[in-house]
Amino acid sequence: MTDSPIRVLLVDDHTMLRAGFRTILDTQPDIEVVGEAATGAEGVQLARSLRPDVITMDVQMPDMDGLEATRQIVADGELASAVAIVTTFDRDEYLFEALDAGASGFLLKNAGPEELIAAVRALASGDGMLAPEVTRRVLTRFRTPAAPLPSAPDAADRTAYSREDPVRSTRSRPLGGTNILSEPLTERESEVLALMADARSNAEIAGALFIGEATVKTHVSRILQKIGARDRVQAVVLAHRHGLA
Structure with missing residues (x-):
């Protein structure tokens, strides 16, 4: 900001x-x-x-x-x-x-x-x-990759995720038009993504993997770039939809 x-x-x-x-x-x-x-x-x-x-x-x-x-x-x-x-x-x-x-x-x-x-x-x-x-x-x-979306009537709510730098170049892409994995995830990035998909905060991910929060933030930013997600919510949705988590 x-x-x-x-x-x-x-x-x-x-x-x-x-x-x-x-x-x-x-x-x-x-x-x-x-x-x-x-x-x-x-x-x-x-x-x-x-x-x-x-x-x-x-x-x-x-x-x-x-x-x-x-x-x-x-x-x-x-x-x-x-x-x-x-x-x-x-x-x-x-x-x-x-x-x-x-x-x-x-x-x-x-x-x-x-x-x-x-x-x-x-x-x-x-x-x-x-x-x-x-x-x-x-x-x-989204654990079922091919699950069809319902047509629409009403919903809403909240869960805040820790703050990462936005990936401006991908922020405007809707889910359907996102390219998955511009390059393969490393083993550590896959571990971080799995914990993100379990709704873990950066602090919880750091504790689970015995690494620093700054390192987690770096991994999350790289994951967003590789998946082509504009934010953490979209990254988790895409990961489940495409079997990455």
Whole structure:
């Protein structure tokens, strides 16, 4: 992160909810809400004109839903915005559709203010964020490589992963268009990936492998580059989908 504040775009068709999010985020000196949109289509338009660092995206909206809006934003090679889906309903269909569309975070609207702030900071630093209650469902789902994605209705939540440098060149790629393994993983990288896939933090990985956290961070960055993942969440999903973990 730089000294510049994290630029956030709020996309939700409920005016009061956007006002609440703005109030929460505006209390933080390192976060600036730069725009609001009431539909998915308006969100895509503002993303292209404002170029925010992070976008909070509702799912059910008029004109264009948040999943399609996320797909268009992530697929736009000129944008580096990270999208956090924020919805009311904890449903697997929305969770997996959002991950496949390229969302880097998933949060429920009943999450506390500190969770919203943490999610914005995590996504701005290049990390993914999933709720603890959905992490195991994600891992279980993608242990079957060819599992078809459900079509969509609603889901959301969070689990913060430790902060790694973002891989800017791959951050905008949706899951379906990612190239797997630009070069083979080393034995140590395979061990680190297996522990990442078990939702271990950097500190836990370091303890399990008897190495330093700085070394773990280096391995994680290399894994993201080799897998072609924009963040840790996508790396784990891809690893399970393609039998790497």
